[in-house]
Amino acid sequence: MVRELFNGIAERYDLANRLISLNLDCCWRRKACEEALKAISPEGGKISVLDVACGTGDMLLCLRKKLDERGIEAEFYGLDCSENMLEVAKRKVPFARLFHGFAGDMPFGDGSFDLVTVAFGVRNFSNRKKGIEEIYRVLKPGGVLAVLEFSRNPSTLGRLAWFYTKGVVPLIGRLVTGYGEAYSYLVRSIEKFPGPEELAEEFERVGFSTLKARWFFPRIAFLLLLRKDR
Numbered sequence: 001m002v003r004e005l006f007n008g009i010a011e012r013y014d015l016a017n018r019l020i021s022l023n024l025d026c027c028w029r030r031k032a033c034e035e036a037l038k039a040i041s042p043e044g045g046k047i048s049v050l051d052v053a054c055g056t057g058d059m060l061l062c063l064r065k066k067l068d069e070r071g072i073e074a075e076f077y078g079l080d081c082s083e084n085m086l087e088v089a090k091r092k093v094p095f096a097r098l099f100h101g102f103a104g105d106m107p108f109g110d111g112s113f114d115l116v117t118v119a120f121g122v123r124n125f126s127n128r129k130k131g132i133e134e135i136y137r138v139l140k141p142g143g144v145l146a147v148l149e150f151s152r153n154p155s156t157l158g159r160l161a162w163f164y165t166k167g168v169v170p171l172i173g174r175l176v177t178g179y180g181e182a183y184s185y186l187v188r189s190i191e192k193f194p195g196p197e198e199l200a201e202e203f204e205r206v207g208f209s210t211l212k213a214r215w216f217f218p219r220i221a222f223l224l225l226l227r228k229d230r
């Protein structure tokens with residue numbers, strides 16, 4: 001279902017994101033990349049980076065920019081279950097190796113990556129525990145995972161952001177993509193998704209340690225930074 005949904009909106013996904021979030025989605029990805037890169041400790045040589053649920057490739061673009069700024073060489077990999085999202089990504093991130101597949105069954109060997117990122121993807125995993133276990137498996141010991149997600153925050157600002165998300169986002173989504181169901185699904189999925197502390201516990205149960213959990217303005221998106229212990 002999720003795959004069909006993203007296949008249906010792929011060509012207009014980026015435009016819808018920019019309009020719906022008033023460009024904040026780019027700031028959230030940028031901050032997530034910055035925090036993730038502070039947490040890794042490259043020991044010289046190339047590092048390998050995987051973006052799970054890479055969609056149209058925005059996170060990979062951001063990662064490459066931030067790694068270039070730090071003079072860190074990297075190999076970039078992306079994985080997504082939507083063929084049409086990957087078609088858009090192929091045009092935007094030709095430097096990355098893109099794979100069609102599901103987070104719960106990834107075509108990578110154990111301990112392949114120094115850094116794994118998932119931006120707005122974990123919420124969509126059909127089997128979250130399996131997806132988390134697979135990410136743990138493909139990370140190197142000591143590797144870092146950055147998860148960017150949406151949830152409801154009880155603060156005043158968070159409640160305002162939720163009000164906007166519930167009331168306005170499906171309308172804009174429908175206008176821009178012609179596929180309102182995708183954005184009603186977005187609202188439903190955020191409503192039942194755990195906040196950073198509860199989500200961190202799910203990752204810790206698989207063996208991760210939490211490095212950081214923080215909300216981004218306006219307290220509807222959050223970052224969870226985790227490490228696979230050595």
Ligand SMILES: C[S@@+](CC[C@H](N)C(=O)[O-])C[C@H]1O[C@@H](n2cnc3c(N)ncnc32)[C@H](O)[C@@H]1O
Binds near residue numbers: 002055056059120126
């Ligand atoms: C909301 S989009 C996020 C895309 C991108 N990460 C971004 O920041 O814009 C969610 C993406 O997750 C993908 N996806 C959902 N479930 C997945 C799964 N189990 N395995 C791999 N990709 C998945 C969808 O196809 C879609 O491209």
